[in-house]
Amino acid sequence: MKNETIQKKRVEVSVGIIENDKNEILVCRRNKKGDHLFGLLEFPGGKVEKGETIVDCLIRELYEEVDINLPSSSSSSSSSFSSNDDSTSFSLIKLIEIVEFEYKDIICNIHFFKVNLQNNTTQQISPKPKEGQPMFWIKKNEIDYLQFPESNKNVIELLNQNKI
Numbered sequence: 001m002k003n004e005t006i007q008k009k010r011v012e013v014s015v016g017i018i019e020n021d022k023n024e025i026l027v028c029r030r031n032k033k034g035d036h037l038f039g040l041l042e043f044p045g046g047k048v049e050k051g052e053t054i055v056d057c058l059i060r061e062l063y064e065e066v067d068i069n070l071p072s073s074s075s076s077s078s079s080s081f082s083s084n085d086d087s088t089s090f091s092l093i094k095l096i097e098i099v100e101f102e103y104k105d106i107i108c109n110i111h112f113f114k115v116n117l118q119n120n121t122t123q124q125i126s127p128k129p130k131e132g133q134p135m136f137w138i139k140k141n142e143i144d145y146l147q148f149p150e151s152n153k154n155v156i157e158l159l160n161q162n163k164i
């Protein structure tokens with residue numbers, strides 16, 4: 001008998017760990033029907049689209065989901081940004097870590113970025129949920145009481161220890 005292995009689809013994902021000037025972190029609840037992670041909390045973000053860099057994706061997703069409009073200068077500098085770099089030339093955004101995580105149907109390569117709104121002096125940024133999702137600001141030292149996908153475990157620990 002032929003030994004068939006079903007190749008899981010691989011997706012690149014960018015997410016933003018957004019911190020405000022009260023040292024709180026923005027989290028949303030996944031509420032789309034049929035979602036494999038329905039009900040869990042997450043950091044805003046999503047899948048990289050064709051032709052996009054991971055930073056372009058982060059900027060697009062943050063705008064689409066929580067109305068964060070990061071300056072487009074980050075987008076142009078992102079063309080040379082590779083997933084091995086540990087920072088961008090854009091001071092508000094920093095790549096923290098990349099986690100490969102295998103779900104039932106897909107393998108996600110998740111790029112966790114820290115987005116420090118408290119470093120932002122150029123404009124007022126006030127996130128709002130744009131997709132009807134519940135959205136909360138959570139104290140860093142309370143974040144590990146909440147339920148996130150397993151793939152977020154390490155960054156949650158880093159946040160909880162105030163290391164990022």
Ligand SMILES: Nc1nc2c([nH]c(=O)n2[C@H]2C[C@H](O)[C@@H](COP(=O)(O)OP(=O)(O)OP(=O)(O)O)O2)c(=O)[nH]1
Binds near residue numbers: 013037043101
């Ligand atoms: N946004 C986000 N996704 C996460 C986190 N942790 C984690 O494992 N993921 C996974 C869940 C999903 O399989 C994948 C992101 O996909 P998504 O469904 O949010 O992407 P999307 O916004 O492009 O949505 P869609 O168009 O496919 O519905 O990454 C997280 O903290 N935030």
